[in-house]
Amino acid sequence: MLSFLRRHREPLLVCLILAHALGMFLGSSRRVREPNLVDRIALALTAPVQRAVVATVDGTVSAWQQYVSLRSVRRDNGQLQAENAKLRADVVGLAEARAENERLRRLVHYDESNPGPKAVARVLGINPDPNRLTLRIDRGEGDGVRRGQAVVTADGVVGQVLRATASAADVLVVFDPNCRLGGRVQRTRARVGISGGGDDQALKLEYLLRTEDLEEGDLVVTSGTDGVYPPGLVVGRVTGVQRQTSGMFLNAGILPAVNFTKVEEVVVLAPQPGAAAFPTRTESQGRR
Amino acid sequence: MRLALTLVLTLLFLALESVAVKYMGLGVARIDVTVAIVAFLSLRAGLLEGAVASYAVGYLLDLMTGRPTGLYTLLAVITFLLGRIAASLVDVRSGRSFALFAMAADVTHGLLAWGLGSVSSKQMALSGLSGLPVEVLLTGLAALLLYPLLKRFGLGAEKRDPGLLPP
Numbered sequence: 001m002l003s004f005l006r007r008h009r010e011p012l013l014v015c016l017i018l019a020h021a022l023g024m025f026l027g028s029s030r031r032v033r034e035p036n037l038v039d040r041i042a043l044a045l046t047a048p049v050q051r052a053v054v055a056t057v058d059g060t061v062s063a064w065q066q067y068v069s070l071r072s073v074r075r076d077n078g079q080l081q082a083e084n085a086k087l088r089a090d091v092v093g094l095a096e097a098r099a100e101n102e103r104l105r106r107l108v109h110y111d112e113s114n115p116g117p118k119a120v121a122r123v124l125g126i127n128p129d130p131n132r133l134t135l136r137i138d139r140g141e142g143d144g145v146r147r148g149q150a151v152v153t154a155d156g157v158v159g160q161v162l163r164a165t166a167s168a169a170d171v172l173v174v175f176d177p178n179c180r181l182g183g184r185v186q187r188t189r190a191r192v193g194i195s196g197g198g199d200d201q202a203l204k205l206e207y208l209l210r211t212e213d214l215e216e217g218d219l220v221v222t223s224g225t226d227g228v229y230p231p232g233l234v235v236g237r238v239t240g241v242q243r244q245t246s247g248m249f250l251n252a253g254i255l256p257a258v259n260f261t262k263v264e265e266v267v268v269l270a271p272q273p274g275a276a277a278f279p280t281r282t283e284s285q286g287r288r
Numbered sequence: 289m290r291l292a293l294t295l296v297l298t299l300l301f302l303a304l305e306s307v308a309v310k311y312m313g314l315g316v317a318r319i320d321v322t323v324a325i326v327a328f329l330s331l332r333a334g335l336l337e338g339a340v341a342s343y344a345v346g347y348l349l350d351l352m353t354g355r356p357t358g359l360y361t362l363l364a365v366i367t368f369l370l371g372r373i374a375a376s377l378v379d380v381r382s383g384r385s386f387a388l389f390a391m392a393a394d395v396t397h398g399l400l401a402w403g404l405g406s407v408s409s410k411q412m413a414l415s416g417l418s419g420l421p422v423e424v425l426l427t428g429l430a431a432l433l434l435y436p437l438l439k440r441f442g443l444g445a446e447k448r449d450p451g452l453l454p455p
Contacts, residue, residue: 014339014369021343021365024358025404042351046299050352053303061311 103265106154110267117270119143121151123263124168133176133196135159135260139268140167148228150269156234156257157181157222158266169268173260174203174235182225183235183254188213191223194235194254202239202253210250214241220254227272290333293441294341298325298348301434306352318423320394322349324431326364327393328438330371331380342368359404367397383435390431394424 005012035043107120121137139145141164151158151171159173172179173196180195183205190213193206208214218238224231236256243250301321308319322345329338329345346364350357371393380389398420 010334010336013336014365017339017343018362018365018369021346021358021362025362026358028357028359039351042348046348046351049296049299050303050306053300054307057304057307061307 100264103154107265107267110152110154117144119145119268121145121169121266121268123266127170133173133198134162135171135173135263135266137169137171137266137268138167140165140169142166143268145169145268146271149271150229150233151266152229152233152269153258153263153266155259156236157229158258158260158263160228161268171266174256175260180226181229181235182223183220184223184231185212185214185238186219186221187215188218190214191225192220194220197253202255203236205238205252205254206249208250208252209248210243212250214238214250214252216241224272230269230272290337291341291344294325294329295344295348297438297441298322298345301325302349302352318426319430320397320423320427321430321434322346322360322364323367323394323397323427324390324434325438326367326397327371327390327431328386328435330368330393331375331386331389335372338368338372339365359401363397363400363404366400367393370396383432386435387428387432391424391428394427395420398423 119139121139121143124136124138127134127136135151135158137145137151145161145164147161147164149161151160157174159171159176159179161169162172163170174181174194175198176196177198178196180193183192183194184190185192185208190208192208195204195206197204205220216238220235220238222229222231222233222235234257236254236258238252239255240253241250242252298321305319305321325345326342329341332338333341342364343361346361349360349364353360371389374389374392378385378389380386398417402417402420
């Protein structure tokens with residue numbers, strides 16, 4: 001018997017294993033088996049390994065997915081930046097168009113309230129010569145612009161045409177010391193002389209008697225007596241009123257209504273009936 | 289020692305398989321890596337060593353199913369024994385032939401699982417064998433990939449019964 005067992009030890013043990021597996025299966029097929037001690041030990045030993053493998057693979061896959069996502073995000077970021085730059089350029093363009101539209105609308109409004117022949121011109125640049133405060137506009141003799149014509153915006157007086165060529169013209173702005181015009185204090189209707197101060201801060205208010213009523217902030221408009229500007233155009237508001245104890249006239253300045261640093265479109269008015277050609281200070285003094 | 293190595297490898301493969309199933313969505317057709325290991329054991333391991341290792345592999349698979357019924361333990365031992373018989377009839381020396389061998393083992397394993405499972409569970413009987421062809425193909429592919437690894441680890445190193453001529 002022992003020799004049989006010894007001789008067939010392996011097949012017998014295998015049969016035993018098979019029988020045990022079969023018994024376990026048949027035993028479990030009737031009812032669900034609760035984990036026994038061996039199961040628990042095996043689970044306790046295998047669970048960490050399984051967890052480590054799963055965590056490693058999950059981590060690798062997650063890292064890969066994040067890398068892929070990052071690449072995608074970078075690509076999307078580039079596209080969005082390009083789109084953003086384009087949109088910003090569009091916004092700037094639209095803002096510019098809106099501002100231009102606003103200015104033109106005001107000019108149209110001016111045109112409606114001041115009927116008569118006129119030409120709308122765009123400011124091309126500012127004369128770099130500090131001795132001559134002039135603007136260059138894109139309308140010239142070909143458009144009917146002539147020397148001495150008044151140039152205004154919807155805000156008020158800009159100056160007068162100093163020189164005109166076929167397609168452009170130079171405008172002497174009212175700041176220039178060679179420029180002068182007739183004005184009137186709107187509130188009191190007192191007539192005054194206005195001349196350029198040589199800088200862009202203020203105009204000079206001249207020839208107003210010391211006894212005249214004048215207050216800070218009074219609106220000064222053109223009087224129409226200079227033969228260049230039609231009456232009623234806004235020049236600016238009175239500032240820096242100084243009443244001297246002696247002398248005939250008081251000293252005051254006029255803060256111009258037009259912001260010359262922002263002028264982009266202007267209106268060139270038709271010559272006034274019986275207008276003299278471009279009265280500069282020199283000429284007017286000579287005539288005087 | 290080889291038994292421990294077999295169990296560790298089985299555990300690693302099962303864990304990898306569970307992750308692969310999770311990511312690849314192979315909910316119906318699973319890869320029977322345990323069958324590939326048992327097939328390899330039936331080719332290379334001795335009778336007792338292979339039977340014990342197969343039992344352990346099946347037991348491990350049973351444990352990982354969550355509800356140990358002993359089905360996979362029994363199937364692993366039966367597959368191993370049938371594989372031993374088949375191994376005496378065929379010559380498996382390359383990865384491709386091993387893949388075919390493992391696929392045949394998987395077909396047997398699948399049919400037995402279905403048959404024995406039907407005895408114990410009506411749900412298993414209803415699920416049928418629709419997923420078996422894909423499962424067998426995937427197992428064959430896995431066996432092809434695992435063959436060099438199993439050989440390298442010397443799993444179930446050559447141990448023939450005394451008296452038999454070496455192949």
